[in-house]
Amino acid sequence: MGEVAREQIEFDILIVGGGPSGLSAAIRLKQLVPSLDICLIEKGSEIGAHIVSGVIIEPTALDELIPDWRYKDAPLNTSVQHEAMFYLPNELKSINIPIIKSIMPQMNNAGNYIGSLGDFCRWLASEAEALGVQVFPGFAGSDLIVEQDQVMGVIVGDMGLEKDGSQGSSYVPGMELRAKYTLFAEGCRGSLSKKLMQRYNLRQGVDPQTYGIGVKELWEIPQSKFSAGYIQHSFGWPLDDKTYGGSWLYHFGNNFVSFGFVLGLDYENPWLSPFEEMQRVKTHPVIRKHLEGGRRIGYAARALSEGGYQSIPKLTFPGGLLIGDAAGFLNVPKIKGTHTSMKSGMIAAESIVEALNIKQKDPMIYQFRIRKSCVYDELYQVRNIRPAFAKFGTKIATLYTGLDSMVRGKFPWTFHHCLADNDKLKPASLCLKPDYPKPDDKLTFSRESSVFLTNIDHRDDQPVHLKLKNPAIWKTVNLDIFKAPETRYCPAGVYEVIDEHNEDQGPKLQINSQNCIHCKTCDIKDPTQNINWETPEGGSGPNYSGGM
Amino acid sequence: MKVIVPVKRVVDSNIKPLVKSDGSGIEINGVKMSMNPFDETAVEEAVQLKEKNIVTEIIVISIGEIKCQDILRTAMAMGADRGILVTTDQAVESLSVAKILKHFVEKEKPDFVLMGKQASDDDMNATGQILAAKLGWAQGTFISKLELSEGKAKVTREIDDGQEILELTLPAVLTTDLRLNEPRYASLPNIMKARKKPLETVALTDLGIDLKNSLEIVSIKEFSSSRESIIVDSVDALLDKLKNEAKVI
Numbered sequence: 023m024g025e026v027a028r029e030q031i032e033f034d035i036l037i038v039g040g041g042p043s044g045l046s047a048a049i050r051l052k053q054l055v056p057s058l059d060i061c062l063i064e065k066g067s068e069i070g071a072h073i074v075s076g077v078i079i080e081p082t083a084l085d086e087l088i089p090d091w092r093y094k095d096a097p098l099n100t101s102v103q104h105e106a107m108f109y110l111p112n113e114l115k116s117i118n119i120p121i122i123k124s125i126m127p128q129m130n131n132a133g134n135y136i137g138s139l140g141d142f143c144r145w146l147a148s149e150a151e152a153l154g155v156q157v158f159p160g161f162a163g164s165d166l167i168v169e170q171d172q173v174m175g176v177i178v179g180d181m182g183l184e185k186d187g188s189q190g191s192s193y194v195p196g197m198e199l200r201a202k203y204t205l206f207a208e209g210c211r212g213s214l215s216k217k218l219m220q221r222y223n224l225r226q227g228v229d230p231q232t233y234g235i236g237v238k239e240l241w242e243i244p245q246s247k248f249s250a251g252y253i254q255h256s257f258g259w260p261l262d263d264k265t266y267g268g269s270w271l272y273h274f275g276n277n278f279v280s281f282g283f284v285l286g287l288d289y290e291n292p293w294l295s296p297f298e299e300m301q302r303v304k305t306h307p308v309i310r311k312h313l314e315g316g317r318r319i320g321y322a323a324r325a326l327s328e329g330g331y332q333s334i335p336k337l338t339f340p341g342g343l344l345i346g347d348a349a350g351f352l353n354v355p356k357i358k359g360t361h362t363s364m365k366s367g368m369i370a371a372e373s374i375v376e377a378l379n380i381k382q383k384d385p386m387i388y389q390f391r392i393r394k395s396c397v398y399d400e401l402y403q404v405r406n407i408r409p410a411f412a413k414f415g416t417k418i419a420t421l422y423t424g425l426d427s428m429v430r431g432k433f434p435w436t437f438h439h440c441l442a443d444n445d446k447l448k449p450a451s452l453c454l455k456p457d458y459p460k461p462d463d464k465l466t467f468s469r470e471s472s473v474f475l476t477n478i479d480h481r482d483d484q485p486v487h488l489k490l491k492n493p494a495i496w497k498t499v500n501l502d503i504f505k506a507p508e509t510r511y512c513p514a515g516v517y518e519v520i521d522e523h524n525e526d527q528g529p530k531l532q533i534n535s536q537n538c539i540h541c542k543t544c545d546i547k548d549p550t551q552n553i554n555w556e557t558p559e560g561g562s563g564p565n566y567s568g569g570m
Numbered sequence: 571m572k573v574i575v576p577v578k579r580v581v582d583s584n585i586k587p588l589v590k591s592d593g594s595g596i597e598i599n600g601v602k603m604s605m606n607p608f609d610e611t612a613v614e615e616a617v618q619l620k621e622k623n624i625v626t627e628i629i630v631i632s633i634g635e636i637k638c639q640d641i642l643r644t645a646m647a648m649g650a651d652r653g654i655l656v657t658t659d660q661a662v663e664s665l666s667v668a669k670i671l672k673h674f675v676e677k678e679k680p681d682f683v684l685m686g687k688q689a690s691d692d693d694m695n696a697t698g699q700i701l702a703a704k705l706g707w708a709q710g711t712f713i714s715k716l717e718l719s720e721g722k723a724k725v726t727r728e729i730d731d732g733q734e735i736l737e738l739t740l741p742a743v744l745t746t747d748l749r750l751n752e753p754r755y756a757s758l759p760n761i762m763k764a765r766k767k768p769l770e771t772v773a774l775t776d777l778g779i780d781l782k783n784s785l786e787i788v789s790i791k792e793f794s795s796s797r798e799s800i801i802v803d804s805v806d807a808l809l810d811k812l813k814n815e816a817k818v819i
C-alpha cells in the first residue's frame with residue numbers, strides 16, 4: 023500500500039495504553055500542570071476491556087496519587103483477611119506452608135486489597151477524565167512516527183480495511199497523533215514497545231525479558247462457601263519440578279472468586295498447555311472445594327513480565343519513554359505489578375514536566391529517577407528469586423527463596439536469565455505428552471466454551487493481525503520439531519493445524535485471528551519468534567466485564 | 571427538515587448477558603454498554619440525509635441514568651447536532667418512553683422521528699408504534715430503504731413475504747431495520763468535536779409527565795441449552811430411543 027495522507031492532531035503529551043501505568047501518568051501530569059493537553063489511547067473498546075490481573079493491589083502508589091481514594095468510590099472494597107500458601111506434592115495432597123509471616127514479611131498481604139483491575143482502571147479513567155485528560159478507547163497505536171530519530175507520536179490504525187488490505191465501504195483512514203512526548207504504557211510485550219526496543223537498542227546489555235502466562239477464571243460461588251478477603255496460592259502439582267508456576271484463588275466482592283494459574287513461559291515441554299494445566303489444577307481438593315457448586319462467569323488470559331531487575335531495558339529515547347509492565351516493572355515473587363506500574367507512571371509524569379521545562383529531547387531524567395525510587399529497590403531485593411527457580415527447580419528454589427528473603431536479597435550475587443523463553447523449548451520427541459482430562463462442564467471446561475466468555479468482538483473481514491515473518495519455517499521448525507506448540511499455548515485456540523492428512527500439500531497452519539484475546543504469548547514463545555503480533559483494528563479483541 | 575432520533579443505552583451486543591443469580595435481572599454492573607444497534611442505524615440514516623442536505627438538524631434523545639451521555643456523545647460523533655438526556659433511575663417501559671418522546675416532539679416540532687424498530691435488550695418493538703398513535707402521525711415500521719421528498723416519505727418495509735413500499739405523508743414516525751445501512755465508525759476528530767456539542771440534561775421528574783409502569787418483570791431465566799444431542803447409528807436405535815427413552819411414540 024502506498025503512503026496515505028493522514029490527518030494530524032497535536033497534543034502536549036500522548037499516552038499509549040489505558041492500564042494502571044498510563045492512567046496514573048495522565049493523572050499525575052494533570053495534577054502537576056493542569057493546562058497540559060493530554061491524550062490517552064486504548065486499543066480495547068472501553069477502558070478495562072483488555073485488562074487481566076489477579077488482582078491484589080498494594081495501595082502504596084494509590085495512596086500517593088489519590089490520597090482520598092477511599093472516599094471516592096474506588097472499587098477496592100475487599101481487604102485481605104486470611105492467607106494461605108500450599109505446596110501440592112500430587113493431585114490429592116497439600117502441605118500448608120506458613121512462610122509468609124515469619125520468613126517473608128514482605129510477601130504478607132495484610133493491608134492490601136482484592137478487586138478487579140479492569141474495574142479499577144475504569145475508575146482511574148473517570149478520575150483522569152474529570153481532570154481533563156482526553157481518553158479515547160477503541161483506538162490502537164499501530165505504528166510509530168519517527169522523524170530525525172525522534173519519536174513524534176503514533177499512528178492510530180485504519181478502520182474498515184478488508185482482509186486483503188483494500189478499503190471497505192466503511193473505511194476510515196487512520197491518523198497521526200503527535201505530541202512533545204509519547205509515553206508507552208502498553209503493558210507486557212507491547213507491540214510498539216517492541217519496535218522501540220529494536221529501533222533504539224533499548225535491551226542492549228541487559229538480560230532477555232522472560233515471561234509468564236496467566237490464565238484466569240472468574241467464579242460466583244454460593245454465599246455459604248464465600249469468605250470475603252480469603253486468599254490462597256499454590257505451587258507444585260500439576261507442574262514438574264523444572265517448570266515454574268502456580269495457582270491463585272481470591273475471594274472478593276459479592277461472592278466472587280478470582281481463580282487463575284500462572285505458568286512460566288520458559289517451560290521446556292512443547293506439549294504443555296497452560297489452559298489445560300489451569301483446568302487440571304482446579305480438580306485438586308484445595309481448590310475444588312472453593313469452586314464446586316458455583317458458576318463460572320468469566321475467562322481471560324494475559325502474559326506478564328517475569329524478568330524483573332535484570333531485564334529492565336533502557337527506559338527513554340528521544341521523544342518518549344516506557345512505563346509499567348511495558349518496561350517490565352513486575353515483582354514476580356509477589357505477582358504484583360500494579361503498584362510499581364502506577365509508581366513508574368507517576369515518576370514518568372514528574373520527569374516529563376522537568377524535561378518539558380528544559381526542552382530535553384530524550385527525557386533521561388526518568389531513568390535516573392527510577393533508579394533512585396522504591397520501584398528499583400523493590401525489584402532489586404527479589405532479583406534472584408525467579409531465576410533461582412529456573413536454575414535449581416521448584417523444591418530447592420523454594421528453600422533458596424526463604425533464605426534470600428531473610429536477608430532481603432542482600433546476597434552479593436545476581437543470577438541471570440540466560441536464554442529467552444522461545445529458546446527454551448525442547449524437541450517434542452524428547453518430551454512426554456501430558457494426559458489432560460476431559461472437561462466436565464461444571465468445574466473444568468473446554469477452550470472453546472471459555473473463549474465464548476471473553477465477549478470477543480473482532481470484525482471478521484479485517485486483515486489478519488498475526489503474521490508469520492517466514493511462512494516456510496512453520497513446517498520445518500514448528501511442526502516437524504515442536505509439533506505445533508502454538509496450538510497448545512494459545513489460550514484462545516487461534517492456531518489450528520488443518521489438512522493434517524493431505525498428502526499433496528501437507529498440513530497447514532490456520533490462524534483464527536478473530537479469536538485472539540491479545541495475551542501476546544505467541545509473540546513471545548514462538549520458537550523462532552516468527553509470529554509477529556500487531557494491533558488489529560481498534561476496539562477488536564475481548565470485552566472483559568466487571569469483576570474480571 | 572428536522573429529525574429527532576431517540577437512542578437507548580443497552581448491554582453491548584458482543585456481551586453474553588449474565589442473569590443475576592437471584593433471577594431479578596441481567597447483570598449490568600461493570601458490563602460494556604453501547605447504543606442499541608437499531609438506533610445506530612437510525613442515527614446513520616439521519617446523518618446521511620444531512621450529508622445530502624435533506625435534513626438540517628438532528629436531535630438525539632436518550633432516557634435513563636446519567637451515563638447515557640456516552641451514547642449521546644457517540645451519536646454526535648457520528649454527526650448528530652445536539653443531544654437531550656432525560657435522567658431517571660427508574661426503568662421506563664415502551665408506553666412511558668413514547669409519552670416522554672411525545673413531549674419533546676411537541677416542543678421541538680421535527681418533521682419526522684427516526685428510531686430503531688426495537689431495542690436489543692428487551693426486543694419490545696413497540697415504542698415507535700405507540701408514539702405514532704399518540705401523536706396521530708403516520709408510521710412506517712421496519713424500513714430498509716428511505717426516500718424523502720417535499721412532505722413525503724417513501725419507505726421500503728421488510729415484511730414476511732417480501733418487501734412492501736409505502737408512501738407516507740409527513741410528519742411520521744419511521745422505525746429502522748438493520749438492513750437500512752451500515753453505521754459508520756466515529757473518527758477521533760469527530761469524537762473530540764462531539765465533546766463540545768450541546769447536550770441538555772433534564773430530570774424526568776421536572777417534565778410533569780404522569781408515568782406508571784403497567785408491566786412487572788417477575789423473573790428472568792437463562793436460556794437453557796441442556797438438551798444433549800447424540801448421533802444414533804441406525805433407524806432401529808432411533809425408534810428404540812423414541813419409544814423407550816423419550817416415550818413419544
Ligand SMILES: Cc1cc2nc3c(=O)[nH]c(=O)nc-3n(C[C@H](O)[C@H](O)[C@H](O)COP(=O)(O)OP(=O)(O)OC[C@H]3O[C@@H](n4cnc5c(N)ncnc54)[C@H](O)[C@@H]3O)c2cc1C
Pocket residue numbers: 038039040041042043044063064065066070072073074075076077078079080139161162163164207208209210212213214235236237238282284324325326345346347348351352357358359360361363557
Ligand atoms: C494473570 C496476572 C495476574 C496478576 N496479578 C497481579 C496482582 O495480583 N497484583 C498486582 O499488583 N499485579 C498483578 N499483575 C500485574 C499487573 O496486572 C500488571 O503489572 C499491570 O496491569 C501493568 O500495568 P500497565 O499499565 O503497565 O499495563 P496493562 O495493565 O497491561 O495495560 C496496558 C493497556 O494498554 C493497552 N494497549 C497495549 N498496546 C496498545 C496499543 N498499541 N495501542 C493502544 N492501547 C494499547 C492494553 O489494551 C491495556 O489496556 C498480574 C498480571 C497478570 C497477567
Ligand code: SF4
Pocket residue numbers: 488511512513514515516517537538539540541542543544545555
Ligand atoms: S493468538 Fe497469540 S496473542 Fe492472541 S490469544 Fe493466541 S497466543 Fe494470545
